[in-house]
Amino acid sequence: MKKYILLTLLITSLGFAQKTTLYCIGDSTMANKKDPEKNPEHGWAQVLQPLFKDNVTVVNKAVNGRSTRSFINEKRWDSIYNNLKKGDYVFIEFGHNDEKIEDPSRYTNPHTAYRYNLIKFVNESREKGAVPILLTSIARRNFNEKGVLVPTHGDYPLETRLVAQELNVPFIDLEYYTEILEQTYGPEKSKQLHLHFKVGENPYYDKEKADDTHLSLKGATEIAAIVIKEIKKIQDPSLQRLKKEIK
Template sequence: MKYLIILLLITTASFAQKTTVYTIGDSTMANKKDPDKNPEHGWAQVLQPFFKENIAIENKAVNGRSTKSFINEKRWDSVYKKLKKGDYVFIEFGHNDEKIEDSTRYTNPHTSYRYNLIRFVKQTREKGATPILLTSIARRNFNEKGVLVPTHGEYPLETRLVAQEYKVPFIDLEYYTELLEQSYGPEKSKQLHLHFKAGENPYYDKDKADDTHLSLKGATSIAQIVINQIRLLEDTSIEKLKKSIK
């Protein structure tokens, strides 16, 4: 009995020492079903192996969500209630905030989107946790001249402005994923996404040409970019996180 109590105390202490990184966003981050078979991966889905055991990744990103629907569906509330001092929240939205034909998701970048980001930042800090803002990843959108054309409008700009105004640790993921896409070029960059002929992959029975969502290669490459940028951030609030990178 005595040894059981000691073991329970050790286990509880180990658990209590863990820092949680919550990731909130859309399908470009989210966990996918059947990861052993499904070619699609979110970059936060593959983030855990980059950290030591004292960091726990809680990927709360969900396919198809904007800042608006994430809040309205109480998904942010579920994260906020669990946040504790010393935790981190990675915030990357934009892809679905752009959906102007959908009133349940669309946000004006200069008003609702901006203030939703500010809400995430302020409420994260209320709990003694640290927000990290990230711009949306770039789409593979090359024109006929081989130029990568941006698709996110004013949303990345607003993310940059909120980060600057509220002194939030910031990763310009749009920029770094643009560099990634360009380094692969118009054809090879298909490897970062989901491009399959019918029957080429058992998961797809029809042709697949998806330039937004990520293959395992693409997700892992972007997770590595995030890790590299965390290492370079000069902000005392993320020192614990930096030291926890393998």
């Protein structure tokens, strides 16, 4: 009887040992939002967990308003680094707030501080045996009067692409794929991906809402699905374990 109990405990402990943690670091486009049953705003990493089997735990550490600089300076990265273990994964998507040139606590030059902060996330993840995955920032809904989607992120996506290439990091060009998403919906229907409400249309807002950066549940779900689709396509052996856990 004791042998059976020990065997059961061993099998159970091995099951737990195989659990993989997927950390998500970034800004409000990724972050969990309070009161999700009532709040129309959702981050795309907020809706990731249901897309994975039980052996993957999504730990969404993205926070509203953070840049690479403030995420590091507030010791948020340290708290993740200290808990990283071999076999974990780290989704890294910054840029929206690194652009805030009027705010010295957040702004980074894309070619210097931003670049080296990304390199820090990559190298320190790898030090722990974790697998970093770089993502460019999602596109804003920014159509001009001709219906052309105009980019808003400057050189930040370029530097993310370059770091991914130079350090051989698994990479998802989320700016590109979300540009396609916005263009597919078009100038008017793409409002459904974001937060557009007239006065009294949604009880969560007491004023008119027209936000082309942050995501509705529909927008977050669409982008999470894009991320999963692209993970499946990346030919990198370090992602095999994560791929096997996709539903």
